Amino acid sequence: MEIYVNSTIITAVLFIGFLFTLIMVGAYGFTHKRDSTLNRFFLAKCLQITAVSLMVFRGDIPDVLSIWLANIALYAGTSLEVAALVNLQGFLRPKMRLIYIYVTIVGIMGFSILFIFYNTEPIRIAYYSFLTAILLSPVCLVGFRSSSLLMKVVGLLYGVGVIFSIVRGFSSFFIPIQSFTLYNPGVLQLVVLLSFYVLSNLMNLAFLLLMKEKVDRELVILANQDDLTGILNRRAFTRSAEDLVRHNKKGMQHSFLLFDVDHFKQINDTYGHLAGDQVLQDMTTTIQGQLTDKDLFGRYGGDEFAILLVDKGIEASNRFTEQLISSLHSTKSIVPYQVSIGITTFETSTLEELYACCDEALYEAKKAGRNQFKRW
Template identity: 45%
Template sequence: MQLDTPKKTVGTLMNLLLDPKTFLISLGIGHLFTLILISVYWRGFTRDMTIKAFLLSKCAQAATWLFQAFRGDEPGFLSLSFPNSMLFIGASLEVIALLSLQNKLRPRTPRIYFILTAAAILGFQLILLLNNKESVRVAYVSFVTALLILPLYRMILGKSVTLLMRMMGYLYLFVIAVSLSRGAAAVFSQHGWGTYSPAFYQSMVSLSLYIVMILGNAGFVLLLKEKSDQELIRLASYDGLTGTFNRITFTSKAKQALQECAKKRKPVSYMLFDIDFFKAINDTYGHTVGDQVLQDLTARIQRLLSDSDLLVRYGGDEFGILLPGADEAESTLIAEQIRQALLDANTRGLPVKYSISMGVLTVAPDEHTQLETLYAACDKALYSAKNSGRNHVYRSQADLQAAFL
């Protein structure tokens, strides 16, 4: 009985594992099942542009690989034109879906991609008609695909990029590198680089496509889930009208800030304010104008605050600000800047001028300092500001030491 040599065994195993037709069918089925699973799981959101674009990209990619698998050994014009056109369409739609998922899709981007995709398809038809060589086709498709997905490098940039998003960005950079290297190899190498080429490098390209298909499709689903989780956290943490912290989130973050300032022996300033005669504004101009006033107020104030400052809407027209590390002089300056910033409120499209009254308090916190105590002291200062004629800032001079014990 003759045993195969190790070299022959490895070669046989490689041919078995990397059979081109098997890989193409696997790729097509993989994209097809991704299409089905996402359609079922996100059936209530299939009209969403992000999901719709991704589902259409999976349709195009499934058609690409399944058509390639069954096109035959001697492909004609249609069997070359259709799958490669679908490849360009699928790549463009996937890029649009991912950019939309990251909120980085500009209004003109879909139109640009429509033009690029149409140009890419037209260029490939010209190659089939004028210079139908395998090396030219492979180089063209590889370079154009790399160009189409190039904008996905933005997935690794920016402060708001998550670890999952960054990993997906590197995955697509890997796809770009593979496409460019395959295109360069098709130009400069004498070997065949078509889909059915027996070359070892082409087998590695097919394997990389298979891995990218699995990771890319799974990664997109995880990114959708991550975005949904972030939206739930945002809804639970922020005020829907003004974008400020809500009471629960502010209380949690403020208590942490008080503890940190107590450890570092830094002062803390707290402000409590509301809009003068806000009920009259609602009654006279309507709640729509009242909402616009609230939004204008918070937008102006947020421009004056640092990243460490905490702004909360307690409800109605009552707001609070915690200024970690701000002493009496700094908090007085910020309070006056806020008051002055509102003096020209009606110059920005609002039909009414408005002002605020504010109570301010500065303390040197310790482990016994309670946010509720600061609120109570500032609330008294706020009423003093109103009693002084409104549009005033009143600083609390209360001795809080006993309240902290």
């Protein structure tokens, strides 16, 4: 049984799908006007809607609009959509962005030359299909490298799009044009148009879900990270430290360090608060280079910081603290500074007790002349 489908109807339905996506993205972007990723995707949908609108009227308007302009708009929209997805995962480096611009420009120029000098449908279909496969490939690579399960699924989805484009490109040379063209009713036309419709809408949905995932990730960072130094804030540090202390294995010793910058108020008053902020940033960067992945490092507030050294007893924590004081003293900072540290080693305790003990030891270190550590 032959299946006949009106290509205009399917194209119009595709237009509606793009339009609803554009409305949702536009509504979200109204309050996120400075988001370059969202702006790229919004522009991509505008171009794709323009392309589909022109395709609907093929035969009723000049070919230069329904074929040349429509395909160029669709190609440019695909390029921007892929750039938005790659940028969403943080992989759109300046060099890659420049390559994408060149590929897009060369692709448009190539299609224009074909349209002027070799305007046959099999050649146009093959060229556009292979070019689309090249454009979609980076999303597959990014999805493979990403730690996000959703992005891996998106990469797989775009991989299907790459395979579909390659198959369509090769098929245009072997299948009779009257059977292959999307404007000739038949089973092949139905498969191609419906596949394109499903893939396009799945990709639109995937982008919106990835945007939500990105926002969720940023909210977690804001909730757990100190704005100035990038390390754990007090809330996140105490939560993680309490969990580690509560579930400590029998016989395993950890060490808790509490410290602050000596005469930090004087640094702020003499050199300014920007210099004080730079001191804290330099200090945290230096200390982070000496910690393991298991250790916890957080800012309690102001110039007061805490470190929880995992599986380090008295001797190991003493060596670490001595090295820390020495490295901070020799750090090339815009303002010379030093720290005083209170330290205690424990097997079982509570975070409140550890803080009180280290606070007392820190006070003793300051009384003894600063720039040193005292053990409780």
